[in-house]
Amino acid sequence: MKETAKLFKALSEEVRLRVLGLLCHGELCVCDLMEVLDLPQSTISRHLSYLANAGWISGERRGVWMYYRFREDGGDLQQEMLAVLSRHLAVLPAVARDHERLAQYLKTRRPCACC
Amino acid sequence: MKETAKLFKALSEEVRLRVLGLLCHGELCVCDLMEVLDLPQSTISRHLSYLANAGWISGERRGVWMYYRFREDGGDLQQEMLAVLSRHLAVLPAVARDHERLAQYLKTRRPCACC
DNA sequence: GACACATATCCGCCTATGCGGATATATAGT
DNA sequence: ACTATATATCCGCATAGGCGGATATGTGTC
Helix, strand or coil, X not given: CHHHHHHHHCCCCHHHHHHHHHHCCCCEEHHHHHHHHCCXXXXXXXXXXXXXXXXXXXXXXXXXXXXXXXCCCCCHHHHHHHHHHHHHHCCCHHHHHHHHHHXXXXXXXXXXXXX | XXXXXXXXXXXXXXXXXXXXXXXXXXXXXXXXXHHHHCCCHHHHHHHHHHHHHHCCEEEEEECCEEEEEECCCCCHHHHHHHHHHHHHHCCXXXXXXXXXXXXXXXXXXXXXXXX
């Protein structure tokens, strides 16, 4: 029950919804998100921790970078919620704008040793 | 976007999840919920206001009583979320216990003029 | 080890919101 | 109008959590 509430609480904040919207495209590191969302590093990192703690995402270190992506091993509720959520985030104007910014950003991203 | 976050925020609290679990059975008034959840009236009323404000439920006055039920006219996200949610709430032990208490309570509920 | 870079955490500040008793309001019955 | 009942709102208090700059930690390079 507490876990269920926690799962929803993680979705109750605009920045976190935008982060999840972007992660629908695939894994991203903190600095990618900073660039696209135009928010300070501490803010991004804090929200990522929150999402990870709630069980939505997990991070993997590759060199200096931490890459975050959706977890595939969540419970039933989480899996079904993710399906509903990803479909609906795509419709939100703010998320669509973020997607465009991401596409633009990926074109010019400086080369990265690990990917 | 703010609306989406608000919808989830309403689901981020245990008492509210329990209330929604009970409302899956059909409409209930504040005093029904007080009895079944064994919480003070101000607490129940506050959470119901919160849920109504987020768009999950609506209240209808019948005499002295306010009956609350799920809204049927929510957006796509809300409808799909409700389907997922109701299925999963039923599985939670705390919600199952509440259902039993509700069944017990309904047997002895004193007659009500309006229903 | 010194440095640069990416990330996590700490800090003080502020707002939102939880709680439950007390009070205000609305309605029905007499 | 008075009373009883149901509900909503107010109040003070406590905690959670948002923010972003500052600092600490981890990692690769030289």
